[in-house]
Amino acid sequence: MNNTRFATALHILSLLSKYSTEWLSSDWMASSINVNPVIVRKELGVLQENGWVVSRKGKEGGSRLQVKGSEIRLGDLYQAIRNSDILGKKNMNTNPKCPVGKEINNRLDSLYSETDRIVLASLNEQTLENFVDQF
Template sequence: MNNSRFPISLHILTLLDDAKGAVVSSEYLAGSININPVLVRKEIMNLRKHGFVDSKEGKGGGSYLAKNAIDINLGEVYLAVRNHHLLGQSKNEPNPKCPIGRQINQHLDTLYSDAESALIKNLSSQTLADFTSKFQ
C-alpha cells in the first residue's frame, strides 16, 4: 500500500538544499538514501516537472534546487508525489445493488478530501528550509 515517494523526495530535496547550489549526482543521492540511482532519477524527473529542482546533463552533471528552500513548503512536496488516496481505496467496486455500497464511495471521497486538506494545511506550515535547518 504504501509507497515511499514522499520520504524519498524529501530526502533528495534535503540533500540538494544541503549542497547549497552545487550539482549533485543521482548516484550520490542514491547512496545517501540507500536506493537505486534509477529510482532517484525517476523521482527527480517528477520534482523537476513540479519546478522544485533542475538538472544538468552530461559529465559533471546532476541536480540542484530550482528555487529557494524557503519558497518550497512540504505541502507542495506532498501534492507533487501523492498518487493514492490517503486513507486507501478498495479497487473493487462495492455492490451497486446494496443501498450502502452504491453510495459509499462518494461519501468516502468527501471524507478523504476533508482529511487530506487538514494534513496538507499542517504540512504547508513548514518549508524545506525549516526542515533542513533541523540537521546539524
C-alpha cells in the same frame, strides 16, 4: 502511501539544500539514501516538473535547487508525490442494489477529500528550509 516516495523526495531535496552550491549526481544522492540511482533520477524528474530542481547532463552534470528552500512547501511536495488518498482505496463495484453499497462511495469521497485537505494544510505549514534547519 505504502511506499517510500515522500521520504526519498525529501531526502533528495535536503541534500540539494544542504549542498546548494554544488551539482549533485544521482549516484551520489543514491548512496546517501541507499537506493537505486534510477529511482533518484525518476524522482528528480518529478521535482523538475514542479520547478524545484534543475538538472544538467554530461560530465560535471548533476542537479541542484532551482528555488529557495523557503519556497518549497511540504504539502506541495506531498501533492506531487502521492498516488492514493490518505485513507486508502475505495471498493469499486459495491453493490448498487444495497442502499449502503449504493451510497457509501459518495460518503467516503467527502471524508477522504477532507482528510487529504487537512494533511496538505498541515504540511504546508512547513517548507524545505524549516525541515533542513532542524538538522
